[in-house]
Amino acid sequence: xxxVPEDEYLLLVNREHPIGRGNAPExxxxxxxxxxxxxxxxxxxxxxxxxxxxxxxxxxxxxxxDRTSPDGLTFSVTSGYRSYEYQASLFETYKSQxxxxxxxxxxxxxxxxxxxxxxxxxxxxxxxxxxxxxxLCATTEFEHSPVFAWLSENAWKFGFILRYPKGKEEIxxxxxxxxxxxxxxxxxxxxxxxxxxxxxxxxx
Ligand SMILES: [Zn+2]
Numbered sequence: 001x002x003x004v005p006e007d008e009y010l011l012l013v014n015r016e017h018p019i020g021r022g023n024a025p026e027x028x029x030x031x032x033x034x035x036x037x038x039x040x041x042x043x044x045x046x047x048x049x050x051x052x053x054x055x056x057x058x059x060x061x062x063x064x065x066d067r068t069s070p071d072g073l074t075f076s077v078t079s080g081y082r083s084y085e086y087q088a089s090l091f092e093t094y095k096s097q098x099x100x101x102x103x104x105x106x107x108x109x110x111x112x113x114x115x116x117x118x119x120x121x122x123x124x125x126x127x128x129x130x131x132x133x134x135x136l137c138a139t140t141e142f143e144h145s146p147v148f149a150w151l152s153e154n155a156w157k158f159g160f161i162l163r164y165p166k167g168k169e170e171i172x173x174x175x176x177x178x179x180x181x182x183x184x185x186x187x188x189x190x191x192x193x194x195x196x197x198x199x200x201x202x203x204x
Contacts, residue, residue, distance in 0.1 A: 006187040009047070009159075011126055012203050015173055018120040021084045025127035028081055032056055033065075033132065035076035042080035045127040048159070048183035052077075052130060055158040064147050075134040075147045078179075081127040088119035115175075123182065129163060133179040143178040151181070156193035159186040168198040 013019045029049035033056040034042045044052060059065055059075065066074045082090075094116055098108035123129045133142040142148055155161065163182040164174040182199065184192065192202050 006185060009128060009183055009185045010188060010199075010203055011128065012199060013121070013123045013126055014200070015117075015121050019122075019125050021120060023125065024083060025081065028127055031077050031080055031130070033075075033077045034080075035078050039078075042077050042130070043127070044080045044130060044183065047185070048128050048130075049080075051158045051160070051183060051186075055155070055160070058154075058158075059147065059150070062150070064150060073134060073136065075132065075145070077130055077132045078138065079124065079131040080129075082122060082124035084119050084125055087117065087122045087125060091116055091118055123163065123180075128184075129180060129182040131177075131179050132181065138177070138179045140176060140178055148178055155181060156189040157186070159183050159189045161189050161192050161199065163199060165198055168201075171200050172198050 011019075025045045027046040028043040029046045031042045031044060031049055032053045034040075043049065056065070060067075064075055091112060094112040095105070095108045098111050099105060103111065117123075119125075131138055134145050134147060135142050151160075152162070160181045160183055162178065163180050164172050164177040166176040169175055184199070188202070192199070195202070
């Protein structure tokens with residue numbers, strides 16, 4: 001059996017590099033850290049999911065997870081893999097809301113595109129990224145959380161990088177997202193972390 005190349009998980013997906021509609025991972029695995037608020041158990045590709053589950057075990061051991069929090073607002077996963085169809089329905093929902101507010105279809109599409117990826121352009125369709133935080137909604141306020149400080153120093157050890165860092169907005173095409181982490185495997189995560197690069201810079 002041939003060894004798996006280290007860059008199997010380096011896949012780049014963004015507006016310029018969309019992922020095909022039929023590209024659905026076959027090894028989706030459940031994430032133990034899914035937020036316990038009734039949402040479906042989130043998934044990622046097997047290797048990424050096992051690494052993330054290991055990271056949550058470590059966070060739990062270190063006391064970062066408050067499982068007794070009555071509002072369920074402990075640090076947890078809010079979104080993992082999303083299918084093309086799910087992203088399409090998400091985009092449509094937001095678009096109709098803006099159109100109901102008086103925008104033309106063109107205006108609504110432009111407005112939604114600022115914050116929501118079009119179907120086929122979301123990294124969430126790869127099954128290699130995850131949104132996780134300890135807030136009600138994903139906001140940059142999460143960067144003040146002790147868990148974020150820990151992630152900034154340790155996520156790479158589990159193969160994860162912060163995908164849309166502060167100061168790299170022009171290159172990634174996305175606003176700073178302290179909650180969105182991407183699995184690239186430990187080999188590349190260490191190099192990306194040490195060099196202070198974003199994925200676009202690293203793969204080019
Ligand atoms: Zn995300």
